[in-house]
Amino acid sequence: MVKVCVPRDSSALSLGADEVAAAIAVEAVRRGAAVRVVRTSSRGLFWLEPLVEVETPAGRIGFGPVDAADVPGLFAAGFLGGGEHALGVGPVAEIPFLKRQERLTFARAGVTEPTSLVDYEAHGGLRGLRRALSMAPAAVVEEVVASGLRGRGGAAFPTGIKWRTVAAAEAPRKYVAVNADEGDSGTYSDRMVMEGDPFVLLEGMAIAGYATGASHGYVYVRSEYPHAIAALEEALAVLRAAGWYGADIQGSGFGFDAEVRVGAGAYICGEETAMLESIEGRRGMVRFKPPLPAIKGLFGMPTVVNNVVSLASVPVILDRGARFYADFGLGSSRGTLPIQLAGNVRRAGLVEKAFGVTLRELVEEYGGGTRSGRPLRALQVGGPLGAYFDSSLLDLPLDYEALARHRGMVGHGGIVVFDDTVDMAAQARYAMEFCAVESCGKCTPCRIGSTRAQELIDRILRGEDAPANHAQLLKLCDVMESASLCALGGMAPWPVLSALRYFPGDFGLPPATEAARVV
Amino acid sequence: MWSELRALRDEIDYGTPPRDGAPVTLTIDGVAVTVPAGSSVMLAAAEARRAVPKLCATDMLEAFGSCRVCLVEIEGRRGYPASCTTPVEPGMAVRTRSDRLQALRAGVMELYLSDFPAADIPGGWSELHEVIQATGVAQHPYGRGENHLDAPVDESNPYFLFDPAKCIVCSRCVRACEEVQGTFALTIEGRGFASKVAASQGQPFLDSECVSCGACVQACPTQSLVEKSLFVGGYRRADSP
Structure with a gap:
């Protein structure tokens, strides 16, 4: 039985991944080949989607971008044994775009089945939560503080410091509210986490709940992400059934559960206080601060408000330790950042790298320059509110302070590339x-x-x-x-x-x- | 008539409701003042007789922070916090007047006036006009752009009318309806520049859940919501100059 992986990420689906998966199953039956088609998450190598991966003794061999019409030819070329084909990209792990990344938060991207808990645990899942539950809550908070993790949604506030505030607040109830209203143009890292590895987000939420004394969580997802919503709901049900979510997690005495809330199409609801208003059922309007949501947030209670990627980075921090995570990056920009390349770029996709990688490396070496082949003229870093830079700033390192010095921002890590025809x-x-x-x-x-x-x-x-x-x-x-x-x-x-x-x-x-x- | 009415308004509006916390001492433009903890910087400034301009704030409603003309400078803090939403702290040193603050307030007032009937700027009596006087901004540099100047007047209620051309979307009427009357008849409809005050589901006031209590009329800082009895012979919009 040969295992053939076809992503179920929405970018792959939009490029015909369902049709490709069906064609492989049909062709296998026709040829009497023993094939098991598995729907995995995406590697985030979008120019290769749908990227079909065949498991061989020599590792996973990739073919992409595959169209359903290519499938009979792939069988004919013996792709099940990793045979030569024009669409072949060789061992996926050796593709330079992927090989040169430092995937911590996205370690399972493209590797596992999104809602298989067995697969998740086999690839390091739940180790962070297990370790957290064996520690005192305050020690968990300090571990996150020491990791140097800063909010990946855009505001870059130190995550551990926020948790400390919530942990110290006295209240009858506390909440964890996840900002999954990923509205920045050219960004998709939150979506990839939720669609491709929903357990890691839910694990991060449970750790946040344990550390701060919160018992209930909300994931506020934009309505434009139906696959993410479905994957989260499915993952929640799996975790509850396995005793990892609910009243008494694994007999630890700590209870935590969460629910998904769907937005209604307003960018402003990605602003944390407008999001809280929306979760409460009101018009998505910004609240003034203070009071901070950490003191008086959802339903007037202390609330951890974190971005998806921030929380998804917590399990690896708890698993490998703060020191391991903080060893990536530089200055006050610690750990890795999932950078999302988009716009006029030859290889669009997700690049998880330690802070300090230059814009030039990202756009030229990873991105392969412009898709049009024309000279690069501008890039916008950090979403629709980020600054436009010209090519003279390509050697800037990606870190919070370096970009701030040039009146720019890392934001949520999106980079949109423009060639010389842009106005x-x-x-x-x-x-x-x-x-x-x-x-x-x-x-x-x-x-x-x-x-x-x-x-x-x-x-x-x-x-x-x-x-x-x-x-x-x-x-x-x-x-x-x-x-x-x-x-x-x-x-x-x-x-x-x-x-x-x-x-x-x-x-x-x-x-x-x-x-x-x-x- | 307006000057007589103005003379009647001699009580101080502290901008935000009173609090009863322990005494906190701070300085406003160098003047020491003591107010209960939980009070706003705006209230402390009024107490110190260094009142800050305001439009969306009034002491019968909780602070809202939308109009941005009450910005101040606080020693040791970045930026220009709104005095209505900033709680006092012991030893805080607040500055309510500076060239920078004047420039920002003027910039905000110009935006208001760019969507306000020009003929109603001179000579009027309302809190907006008080702020026009306080900031010395009576015109704007934006020319004619998108606006609400032709939005129809709602005269359906027998006691008051609503002229959306004069509305600055401060939400004081909406909040008065909620906080003072508990009726929840008013809301803001639409978003961004299209945001507007609406009764129930965008209905005429008389057909809405409005109970004609008048709390919104009392709260309105621009006479956008105003008693009909003030207009002998009926309401007429001022002609453009």
């Missing part, structure tokens, strides 16, 4: 329009300012009194940055200001002085 003024306008569309409408700088900024950009682009409108746009961006209630209004000016800084010509404006380029 950066149109991109800047698009970025501001995004803010105007997604503004919750609570605070004035964001509610009115985003619309006015869009109008000013339009006037500049039409050549209407460009110098005056440019000056007013800079003033308005300053008001939005300094006076908005949350990061949406406060950071919406970043893409616009960076586009003006690096690509003034696209707006019909004179070249920026060197002084304006250096920040």
Whole structure:
């Protein structure tokens, strides 16, 4: 019986993975070949999806991208024995894009069946939670503090410090709320965790609950992720049945359970306080802070609000120890970051690397340059509120402080690549329009300012009194940055200001002085 | 008539409701003031007679933090926290006036005025007009853009009317309906620039769950919600200058 793996990740499904899996099963029957088709998660090598992997004594041999029509040819070429074929990519683990990564959080990506607990445990699953349950809760918190893990959702707040605050708060109930409203353009690492390795997130949540004294969790998933929602529900049921979720986890006396809540299509609900409002059943509007959610969060109770990847990184920290995790990275950016390459890039996909990898390595060595083959002109790092950089900044290392020095941010780890045909003024306008569309409408700088900024950009682009409108746009961006209630209004000016800084010509404006380029 | 009405308004609006915690002493523009713990910086500033401009805040409602004209500077803290949502702390040193704060408040006021009837800016009496005076901002640089100036007036209620052209979406009416009256008849509909006050499911006030208590009219800082009896011969929008 030969094991053939076909991913069930939604990116693979969108490229016909279901049809490929069905074609393999049908062809196997037709040929009388003993084949077991297993639906695994995705490696995150999206340019190869659907990536079919055949288990051989020499490891898994990959073929991709496979179309259902290629299947008879693959059989004919003896792919079940790892035979030569035009779509062959050789041993998957040896593909340079994958081999040179440091996969800690995504160790099981593409390897396991997403909702098989046996598979999960066979590949290191539940070791973190087992160890946590053998420790005092406070020691678990300190382990996470010592790992240097910072929030991977974008705000980069130290995860352990947040847990410490919740653990210290006295309250009748506490919660763990997972922010899975992954709305940043060009990002998909949360989705890959939830679809491909849902147990690791749920394990991280249980550890957070144990460490902080929370008994109930919510996973707030965007409605655009139906496969993630289904995988989480399935995984929850499996964990409950196996006694890893519920009233008394493995006889430890610690009880924890969770439920999935589905968003309704608002980017702002990825802002932690708007998310809490939405979970409570209200309009997704931003709350002012203080009080911090760690003190007064969901239903007025102390709440751990963490991003999916942050929590999914916790089990490996507890399993291997804080020191192991902190040895990756540099300065105050510790551990690994799942970077998501997207846009005009030849090899789009997930690159989990220690902090410190340069943008050039990511885009050129991993990404293989632009998909169009034209020169790279710009990249946006950190989602729709992240700065646009020009190619002069490619040697920047990816770490929180280095990007901040250039008025950029790591954000949720998305990198979108543009070639030299891009109109950066149109991109800047698009970025501001995004803010105007997604503004919750609570605070004035964001509610009115985003619309006015869009109008000013339009006037500049039409050549209407460009110098005056440019000056007013800079003033308005300053008001939005300094006076908005949350990061949406406060950071919406970043893409616009960076586009003006690096690509003034696209707006019909004179070249920026060197002084304006250096920040 | 407006100046007589203005003279009647002599009580102080502290901006946020009173609290009863232990005394906390802080300084506002160098003036020491002692207020109960849990009070807002805004309340302490009013107590110190260094009132901060405000629009979405009023002491009959809990703080909301949306209008962003009450920003202050606090020694040792980054940025410009809203004084209405920032609780006092012992020894806190607050600055309510600076060129930087003036520039930010002016920037926010310009945004408000860019979606407010120009003919209603001079001479009016409302809290918005008090802030126009306090900040010295009576015009805006944005020209004509997207706006709500032609949104129809709702005159369905026999006692008050709602002119959405003058609404600054501060949610004071919505919060008064909830917190003062407990009726929950009002809400904000839509999001971003399209956010607007709506009665029940976007119905005329008279057809909605509104009980005509008037709490929203009292709470409105712009006379967007206003008593009909003030307009002899009926309500007419001011002509554009």
